[in-house]
Structures are given as structure tokens and as C-alpha cells.
Amino acid sequence: MAKSSKSYQSALHEKDGINPPESFSSSSANSIKSHRRKQPSAEDLVKGIISGNVTALSRAITLVESTNPKHLKKANAIITACLAYANKSIRIGITGVPGVGKSTFIEAFGLHLTHLKKKVAVLAVDPSSTLSQGSILGDKTRMEDLVKDTNAFIRPSPSGDSLGGVARKTRETIILCEAAGYDTILIETVGVGQSETAVHSMVDFFLLLKLAGAGDELQGIKRGIIEMADAIIINKADGDNIKAAKSAKLEFNRALHLYPEKASGWTPKTALCSALKQEGISEIWDMITEYVNHTKANLYFETHRTEQNKFWLLQTIEDRLKSNFYNREIIKTELQSQIDLIEAGKTTPFAAAEYLLSL
Amino acid sequence: MAKSSKSYQSALHEKDGINPPESFSSSSANSIKSHRRKQPSAEDLVKGIISGNVTALSRAITLVESTNPKHLKKANAIITACLAYANKSIRIGITGVPGVGKSTFIEAFGLHLTHLKKKVAVLAVDPSSTLSQGSILGDKTRMEDLVKDTNAFIRPSPSGDSLGGVARKTRETIILCEAAGYDTILIETVGVGQSETAVHSMVDFFLLLKLAGAGDELQGIKRGIIEMADAIIINKADGDNIKAAKSAKLEFNRALHLYPEKASGWTPKTALCSALKQEGISEIWDMITEYVNHTKANLYFETHRTEQNKFWLLQTIEDRLKSNFYNREIIKTELQSQIDLIEAGKTTPFAAAEYLLSL
Numbered sequence: 190m191a192k193s194s195k196s197y198q199s200a201l202h203e204k205d206g207i208n209p210p211e212s213f214s215s216s217s218a219n220s221i222k223s224h225r226r227k228q229p230s231a232e233d234l235v236k237g238i239i240s241g242n243v244t245a246l247s248r249a250i251t252l253v254e255s256t257n258p259k260h261l262k263k264a265n266a267i268i269t270a271c272l273a274y275a276n277k278s279i280r281i282g283i284t285g286v287p288g289v290g291k292s293t294f295i296e297a298f299g300l301h302l303t304h305l306k307k308k309v310a311v312l313a314v315d316p317s318s319t320l321s322q323g324s325i326l327g328d329k330t331r332m333e334d335l336v337k338d339t340n341a342f343i344r345p346s347p348s349g350d351s352l353g354g355v356a357r358k359t360r361e362t363i364i365l366c367e368a369a370g371y372d373t374i375l376i377e378t379v380g381v382g383q384s385e386t387a388v389h390s391m392v393d394f395f396l397l398l399k400l401a402g403a404g405d406e407l408q409g410i411k412r413g414i415i416e417m418a419d420a421i422i423i424n425k426a427d428g429d430n431i432k433a434a435k436s437a438k439l440e441f442n443r444a445l446h447l448y449p450e451k452a453s454g455w456t457p458k459t460a461l462c463s464a465l466k467q468e469g470i471s472e473i474w475d476m477i478t479e480y481v482n483h484t485k486a487n488l489y490f491e492t493h494r495t496e497q498n499k500f501w502l503l504q505t506i507e508d509r510l511k512s513n514f515y516n517r518e519i520i521k522t523e524l525q526s527q528i529d530l531i532e533a534g535k536t537t538p539f540a541a542a543e544y545l546l547s548l
Numbered sequence: 549m550a551k552s553s554k555s556y557q558s559a560l561h562e563k564d565g566i567n568p569p570e571s572f573s574s575s576s577a578n579s580i581k582s583h584r585r586k587q588p589s590a591e592d593l594v595k596g597i598i599s600g601n602v603t604a605l606s607r608a609i610t611l612v613e614s615t616n617p618k619h620l621k622k623a624n625a626i627i628t629a630c631l632a633y634a635n636k637s638i639r640i641g642i643t644g645v646p647g648v649g650k651s652t653f654i655e656a657f658g659l660h661l662t663h664l665k666k667k668v669a670v671l672a673v674d675p676s677s678t679l680s681q682g683s684i685l686g687d688k689t690r691m692e693d694l695v696k697d698t699n700a701f702i703r704p705s706p707s708g709d710s711l712g713g714v715a716r717k718t719r720e721t722i723i724l725c726e727a728a729g730y731d732t733i734l735i736e737t738v739g740v741g742q743s744e745t746a747v748h749s750m751v752d753f754f755l756l757l758k759l760a761g762a763g764d765e766l767q768g769i770k771r772g773i774i775e776m777a778d779a780i781i782i783n784k785a786d787g788d789n790i791k792a793a794k795s796a797k798l799e800f801n802r803a804l805h806l807y808p809e810k811a812s813g814w815t816p817k818t819a820l821c822s823a824l825k826q827e828g829i830s831e832i833w834d835m836i837t838e839y840v841n842h843t844k845a846n847l848y849f850e851t852h853r854t855e856q857n858k859f860w861l862l863q864t865i866e867d868r869l870k871s872n873f874y875n876r877e878i879i880k881t882e883l884q885s886q887i888d889l890i891e892a893g894k895t896t897p898f899a900a901a902e903y904l905l906s907l
Contacts, residue, residue: 265899268745268896269895269899272893272894272895272896273893275893276893277733298750357898360896360897360898361896361898363579364896400625403791412771492649495890495891498887498890498891498892498897499887499897500897500900501897502887502890502897502900504899505897505901506873506904507866507869507870507903508903509868509905510866510870510873510905511866511869513905514565514865514869527861528857528858528861531854531857531858531861532854532857534631534632534634534635535628535631536628536631537627537628537631537719537723538719538857538858538861538864538865539716539719539720539721539860540624540627540628541861541863542861542865542868545865546865546868546872
């Protein structure tokens with residue numbers, strides 16, 4: 190029905206005074222018009238973002254996060270236009286296992302920054318959030334005061350089926366937030382899986398939250414997290430816990446000194462804090478400021494961002510080369526046949542690879 | 549001169565009773581014939597390998613290691629023919645930092661095995677050996693007795709410009725050695741870089757050699773080496789060193805127990821040995837025999853080899869996809885231009901990747 194009524198409206202038909210059919214009522218027309226009003230152009234969104242309009246920023250991020258191919262071109266146009274206004278923030282990665290108090294810390298740290306007249310954007314990388322529905326930032330009730338702060342912008346982790354996809358969307362969102370005037374970007378990740386490595390490769394400063402006596406030092410060393418940290422903060426250092434926290438600080442300090450000097454020339458530091466009691470928060474910001482001054486002076490800050498861009502360029506290329514190859518119909522079929530031949534001892538992995546690559 | 553004399557021999561010229569020129573003497577002809585005799589066919593080499601002929605095995609390995617494209621086809625034919633006779637050995641990886649006594653250990657362990665009527669092949673993966681000229685196995689004088697043992701076959705690390713290339717050649721050499729009847733393959737790697745991961749992915753049992761009091765436990769944990777080990781052997785446990793070795797054994801045992809259970813169902817073990825005094829060597833072989841019985845009973849042994857083959861298949865494909873892409877002339881040029889544009893803030897890594905992939 191819709192199709193036949195539409196055909197009357199075709200530009201290829203002569204309009205000779207025929208009234209529009211009932212199905213194309215003025216209310217439908219208004220609904221369409223109003224829908225179109227809801228879809229501002231890329232130029233409008235860019236203007237809005239640059240003037241600091243939060244609605245424009247949110248809409249642009251929604252386009253970046255969209256899986257609709259139609260939105261991709263528009264999103265890319267917006268990002269490219271925003272690039273000239275981006276790159277001027279401090280990007281801070283925050284990680285720690287569930288229960289370490291990340292939300293409380295981000296709330297206390299974020300409020301400290303907005304009191305210093307900073308504009309703070311809080312993003313997250315958590316590829317598991319689609320499945321678990323448990324994204325920490327999704328639960329905004331945990332950051333009641335920061336949510337209400339007009340100088341803070343909080344956006345939960347984008348959903349996605351791969352860490353690569355989630356990380357890409359977050360990186361592009363950083364650009365949009367920077368163009369919107371946010372000068373401090375906090376990127377939270379839950380301390381499991383490979384997401385720390387992804388976040389580490391998009392931030393200037395990487396902060397690891399720890400608890401005293403959690404006994405997961407070995408985990409941190411094993412998974413390379415301690416090696417990535419620019420600071421280890423022992424949270425919940427309050428009340429009866431202070432003594433244990435102080436001894437944990439010493440231990441982590443020792444662990445940090447076992448690693449070779451960082452390319453940044455920065456010696457990773459440890460500190461105590463109680464996010465709940467808002468103690469030790471300003472010292473952490475002072476430490477980060479010291480880091481930024483240090484690495485801007487020795488030019489590492491810029492070099493590091495350039496290296497990160499190259500990393501993402503090569504990473505994206507290599508991910509796409511692989512998915513382009515493995516998604517080919519003939520490869521889907523032949524890959525299994527070759528694996529069967531290998532298992533039967535009739536070919537080697539190398540000969541099988543040559544064959545598949547020749548298809 | 550050689551060229552003009554050769555022209556008389558061209559098949560395009562009529563031979564009308566002209567005597568061959570002096571330069572094509574019967575001695576030259578014999579030399580060419582004998583040279584041709586030196587290049588046996590793929591079939592001959594396969595026959596030789598299967599009958600346990602060491603000269604045929606060495607020649608086939610030389611073909612596998614050759615970078616001459618003409619040799620590739622012949623090498624592949626030999627490997628494919630050998631596959632049916634391969635896969636019947638125990639493959640043991642041996643790693644440890646320089647100075648831990650790998651050569652002495654391999655000599656003592658290898659001789660123990662040949663005394664048990666085993667046929668032992670000793671291979672190595674050391675991509676740095678081309679540069680450093682310092683491959684441990686290259687220095688055969690360190691294994692004087694094993695070299696003379698007719699039941700042992702020692703082959704130094706193939707040279708190569710990439711770990712992937714070196715590892716591939718070693719994996720193919722394993723097949724040839726197995727077809728030649730070697731039932732125990734020892735693959736040594738020097739404890740630096742990524743070569744341990746490569747060796748781990750081609751062996752059934754991975755053995756880490758350590759010294760007491762070397763203080764590099766953290767290094768082993770950081771680099772994931774301890775996680776890969778099926779056994780940690782404290783070498784040089786003799787004389788005044790015994791007490792320290794025993795305490796190191798306890799420490800490593802504790803470290804091993806912090807890791808989750810292995811897919812093999814095997815609990816990694818620690819042991820003491822003195823390769824120099826040939827003490828503790830038979831216990832290590834007993835341990836490996838226990839491992840093999842355990843993993844053959846729970847079917848992990850076969851599953852693991854299948855997984856390793858899949859790993860090498862995918863690894864080879866992905867290495868080749870990357871080199872095919874980055875070696876294209878247009879990519880070599882445009883990649884740098886895109887990096888420049890990224891640095892100038894005129895494009896994003898993701899947009900640049902899309903552009904390069906579209907070329």
C-alpha cells in the first residue's frame with residue numbers, strides 16, 4: 190500500500206491536479222519533516238560541537254557508534270572536521286579490577302577537576318558490557334554528583350562485538366570531546382582481558398588502581414599491567430586500612446623499580462588515596478600535571494601521541510586484511526578442508542597456507 | 549671466452565664433425581656430471597631420509613633452509629613425502645638465559661637418551677645467530693661427545709631475517725628428522741626475545757633451565773616464560789651451590805603453583821640437576837616420560853599438536869597477508885604520506901587505513 194501511494198508522488202509522473210491519497214496525510218508529512226529536523230547535517234553538528242553544545246556532541250557520538258553504513262560517511266566527515274580542534278587535552282587511562290572503587294574514584298577525581306575549572310569527559314572501553322549489561326559507567330547512579338556537573342560529560346562504553354571496534358569508537362569519541370572543549374579525558378576500563386592494552390595505547394597517562402592486600406600483584410606483573418602503569422594508586426586507604434595500604438604502597442614501589450626506565454623518562458609513582466573520603470585526590474592531579482610538564486619538556490608527549498597514531502593505523506590495516514581474507518566464501522570453505530588435510534597428515538601448515546593464499 | 553666456446557655446443561648449431569673445443573674437455577664434462585650426481589632427486593632424498601641416511605637428511609634440510617626459489621618446490625615435495633613417516637617423536641623445547649649451561653645440559657641429556665637406544669636430533673631456533681655468529685649449537689665443540697654419537701644428529705639454527713622464517717624452517721626440519729627415525733627432538737632456544745614462544749608452539753614439552761640465585765624470577769613471570777614451562781630445572785646444583793639450588797627449587801615451585809591449571813592437566817614440576825656432573829639427568833627423562841604417558845592418556849598430546857598446526861597455519865597466512873600488503877610499491881609510498889597527514893592532524897589513523905586499503 191505504501192508503495193502504491195508512493196508511486197503517485199514519483200517525480201517521473203506528471204502532476205495534473207490529482208489530490209494526494211489519504212495515506213499521505215498532512216500529519217504524515219509533518220511527522221517526516223519533524224523526523225528530518227531531528228537529523229542535523231554534519232556541518233550543523235560540527236558547529237554545535239565546536240561551540241560546546243552537549244546535544245550536538247552526543248548525537249555525533251551516536252553516529253560514530255552506529256553500525257549503520259549510512260552513518261559511517263557522516264561520522265567520518267564530522268571527525269575529520271573536528272580534527273583541527275582536537276588533540277589539546279590530557280588523556281588519562283584508569284584501570285583496576287572490579288571492586289577497587291573505580292566509579293567512586295572517577296567521581297571524586299572528576300569533581301576535583303571541575304572545581305579547578307577543567308572540562309572533564311569520562312569515557313569507557315568495556316567490550317564485555319553488551320553481554321554483561323554491567324558497564325560501570327552505564328550505571329550512572331554511581332556518579333550522581335559528577336553526572337549533574339555541567340562541566341562533566343559522561344558516556345558509557347560503546348557496544349561492539351570486538352575490542353578493536355569498541356576501541357576505535359572510543360578513540361574517535363575522544364576527538365569529538367576534545368573539539369567540544371573537554372580538556373581532560375578520563376578513559377576507564379575494567380581490569381580484565383586485553384582492554385587495558387587498548388586503553389593504554391590511547392592515553393597520555395595510565396593509572397592503575399589497587400587495593401591493599403588484594404594479593405594480585407603477580408597477576409598485574411604477569412599480564413603486563415604494572416609495566417604499563419605511570420602511577421599505582423592504592424585506593425580505600427582510610428580507617429583501619431591505612432597501615433596495610435602504606436605497606437602495599439612500599440611493595441608496589443619496589444615492584445615498579447624492577448622495571449627498566451620508561452621511554453618517557455618518567456619514574457612511575459605510587460600514592461595512597463581514599464576516593465570515598467576524597468583524600469589524596471589533589472595529589473594525584475598534581476602528579477599527572479608533573480608528568481605532563483616533564484614529558485612536554487622532553488618532547489615525549491608529542492612523540493608518544495604520534496607513535497600511538499601509527500600503532501592504530503597499522504592495527505586497523507592488519508585487522509582489516511585478516512577479516513577481508515577470512516570472510517571470503519571460498520576461504521571459509523577451503524580453510525576447514527586444509528585443516529582436515531593437516532590433521533590427516535597429508536599437508537603441512539605452511540603448504541596449506543600457500544594454497545589458501547593462492548585462491 | 550667461456551661464452552664463445554660454449555656457443556659451439558649450442559643445440560641450435562649443426563654438429564658436422566667438428567671436434568669439441570679444448571675448453572670443453574672430458575675433465576670438465578666429468579666435473580659437471582659429478583656435480584649433477586651431487587644433486588639427488590627429491591625421490592632419492594626421501595628414500596635416503598626414510599632409510600635413516602644422515603647425508604640425505606642433511607641435504608634435504610639444506611634445501612629447506614635455502615632461500616633460492618628453485619629449491620622451494622623440491623623442499624616442499626620432500627616434506628610432503630616425509631609427512632607420512634613423521635609425527636612419531638617426542639619434541640622437547642629447552643630454553644634458559646645465556647650462561648645457564650644449555651649446551652652442557654643438552655650434551656648430558658642427549659647422551660643419556662642415546663644410551664637408552666633413543667635416536668636424538670638437536671635443533672635450534674635462534675634468529676639472532678646470523679648477526680651474532682654466536683649460535684650455541686654452531687659451536688659444536690661444546691658438545692664433543694654428542695657430536696660423535698652416531699645416534700645423535702645436531703643441526704645449528706637456520707639463518708634468517710625473521711623469527712617467522714627461522715621457526716618455519718625448524719618446524720619443517722622436525723618433520724624430516726622424524727621421518728629419518730629420530731624419536732626424540734630437542735629444540736634449543738636462547739632465552740631472549742620472542743623465540744621461546746615460537747619454540748613453545750612447536751614442542752610437546754617445554755623445559756626451562758634456571759640457576760639458583762640468578763634473581764630473574766620476575767623476568768620469567770613478566771615475559772610469560774614460567775607460564776609456558778612444563779618443568780623448571782635448576783642447573784649447576786652441585787658443590788657449594790646445592791643449598792641455594794634447593795631453595796630456588798622451592799621458590800619456583802611456589803611461583804608455578806600461582807598459575808591456573810594447564811589445559812594438559814599436567815602440574816609443572818621443578819627439579820635439580822648438574823649437567824656437568826651428569827646428576828639428575830635420568831630423573832628429567834623420567835619426568836618427561838610421565839608427562840607423555842599422562843597427556844597421551846587424556847588425549848591432550850594429539851589435541852595439542854593439532855592446535856599447534858592450526859596456530860602455524862593462521863600465523864603463516866597472517867604474516868603473508870601483511871608482507872604482501874606492505875611490500876606493494878604504492879603502499880610503501882602512500883603509507884608515509886598518510887602518516888604525515890596524521891601527524892599534521894589532517895586525517896585519523898582509521899580514515900588513513902581505509903584509504904590505504906582501498907588502493
